[in-house]
Amino acid sequence: MGISSRKPRKVAVLLGGPSSEREVSLSTGQECAAALREAGCDVVEIDADLDLAARLMDIKPDVVFNALHGRWGEDGCVQGLLEWMHLPYTHSGVLASALAMDKQKSKEVYRAAGLPIVESVLAPREVVKTRHVIAPPYVVKPNNEGSSVGIYIVQDAANGPPQLPDDMPETVMVETYAPGRELTATVLGERALTVTDIITDGWYDYHAKYAAGGSRHVVPAEVPQEIFDACMQYALRAHEVLGCRGMSRTDFRWDEARGMEGLVLLETNTQPGMTPTSLSPEQAQVVGMSFPELCNWLVEDASCDR
Numbered sequence: 001m002g003i004s005s006r007k008p009r010k011v012a013v014l015l016g017g018p019s020s021e022r023e024v025s026l027s028t029g030q031e032c033a034a035a036l037r038e039a040g041c042d043v044v045e046i047d048a049d050l051d052l053a054a055r056l057m058d059i060k061p062d063v064v065f066n067a068l069h070g071r072w073g074e075d076g077c078v079q080g081l082l083e084w085m086h087l088p089y090t091h092s093g094v095l096a097s098a099l100a101m102d103k104q105k106s107k108e109v110y111r112a113a114g115l116p117i118v119e120s121v122l123a124p125r126e127v128v129k130t131r132h133v134i135a136p137p138y139v140v141k142p143n144n145e146g147s148s149v150g151i152y153i154v155q156d157a158a159n160g161p162p163q164l165p166d167d168m169p170e171t172v173m174v175e176t177y178a179p180g181r182e183l184t185a186t187v188l189g190e191r192a193l194t195v196t197d198i199i200t201d202g203w204y205d206y207h208a209k210y211a212a213g214g215s216r217h218v219v220p221a222e223v224p225q226e227i228f229d230a231c232m233q234y235a236l237r238a239h240e241v242l243g244c245r246g247m248s249r250t251d252f253r254w255d256e257a258r259g260m261e262g263l264v265l266l267e268t269n270t271q272p273g274m275t276p277t278s279l280s281p282e283q284a285q286v287v288g289m290s291f292p293e294l295c296n297w298l299v300e301d302a303s304c305d306r
Contacts (some may be wrong), residue, residue, distance in 0.1 A: 009071065011036055011299055012061035014078065019070030020145060028274045029067035036065065039296040053081060063302045065295070066271065070145060074271040075101040082302055090298040092270040093306030096243040100270045103143050103173050106242060115234055116264045120175035125168050127163055137177035142169050147171035153177060178264050180255035183221055184233035186272065186280040187248050188294075189301065191210050192232040193283040197221035217279060219286050227254060231264055238268045245274060245306045246298055249280050278292040288302040 013036065015029020016022050039181045046055050053074040056064070064087050068074060068224075075092075079090035080088045092100070099106050103120075110117050123133045130142055133153070140152040140162050154163040155177070164172070182198040197218040221228060233296055235250035242248075255262030272280040276296070284294045 010042045010044065010059070010061045011058055011065050013043055013061050013065045013067055014048045014052070014054060014073070015045060015067045017068045017070070017073045019068070019072055020047070021070035021079075024069060024275065025073065027068040028069065028278070031291075032065060032067050032274050033128050034114045035292040035295040040300075041296070041299065048078065052078075055085060055086060061087065063087075063193065063299050065299060065302075066091050067256040067274065069271055069273065070101055071101070074269075075144065079306070086304055088302040088304055089306070090243075090302045091246040092306075096245065096306075097270050099242050100244065100248070100268045101144050103141075103267055106268065109241050110238060110265055112235060115237060115241075118176040118178050118264050120173050122171050125164055125170050125172050128174060129164050131161055132157060133174050134176065134278045137179075139175045139177050140172050141166065141175070143171065143173045144169075156165050178194065178253035178266070179256070180210060180253045180262055181225070183225075183227075183231050183252040183254055183263075184279055185250055186290075187225075187233045187235050187239040187244070187250070188284065188297070189246070190236075192236045193280075193287050194219060195221040195223070195228050195231045196260065196279050196283060197223060199281070215277075217282055219279075219282055223254070226260060227263060230260065232266055234263075235268075238265060242268055244268065244270055245303075246301050247280060 006285060013029050016026045029045060033045050036043045039118050066081055066089055068078060072078060074097055076094040079094045079097050083094060099109060103115040104122055107117050122143060123136060132304040136157050137155045142150050150168055152299045154162055183195055185195045186193045231252055238250045239248045248268050248270050252266045253264050274281055281291050281294060
């Protein structure tokens with residue numbers, strides 16, 4: 001798959017920003033900027049701050065490549081700004097970004113579409129610290145953060161409720177723990193690419209996702225064909241029902257002992273990481289798309305009204 005000869009004059013890569021995932025976004029943005037230069041684009045990197053609109057007005061890019069992670073960058077906020085400024089941008093639009101970032105609301109969409117999920121509730125942080133709001137084992141996490149930020153697992157009632165730090169949101173998600181293997185599938189445009197089996201020593205947390213050696217990726221995943229096919233179908237369906245555009249990645253847990261009944265959808269990431277250890281670029285590589293080609297595809301797919 002070659003790189004198209006049709007290039008925009010200038011691409012602004014948004015990176016960094018104020019979220020808890022700033023460092024990962026800096027890495028993602030720098031990698032994408034380098035790849036886009038290799039693909040022949042004229043690239044300007046912008047560390048997103050309160051002066052973002054002014055910077056964009058000054059630069060006047062043809063396309064904005066959104067390499068931000070976490071709140072403000074992938075929850076519809078920046079997308080709304082770009083729509084207001086009539087600047088074509090990559091990845092999902094305002095509604096899909098906001099829906100996917102809100103774990104509870106996206107679960108409601110999944111449930112309506114018949115996708116397999118585990119039960120969860122939203123509860124005040126202070127209540128969750130004092131008693132079990134659902135029967136263990138369960139997971140406590142922010143309802144609107146990404147990349148496994150602030151995840152706490154309660155395996156047994158005897159352990160007592162989790163001692164959540166004060167920097168956790170006032171309202172958190174409490175979700176039934178799904179045992180098993182961690183699987184993920186990327187959707188690019190209108191097709192699912194492949195499935196990765198993520199192998200770690202423990203929970204697939206922030207360190208396992210982004211640190212070199214934090215996890216091992218088996219791609220394509222060595223799982224039964226029906227599980228592989230289901231992950232591909234569910235990822236594409238999640239992408240569609242949330243209204244995603246460009247690229248998304250949907251994560252699963254699979255309990256081998258339960259077969260198909262043990263496969264559950266966890267969440268969809270509308271701005272998957274694009275670092276040297278990231279999953280989606282690996283999947284693109286497996287299906288024959290180099291990293292510069294992937295980044296360039298996203299640029300050519302950019303638009304407003306997403």
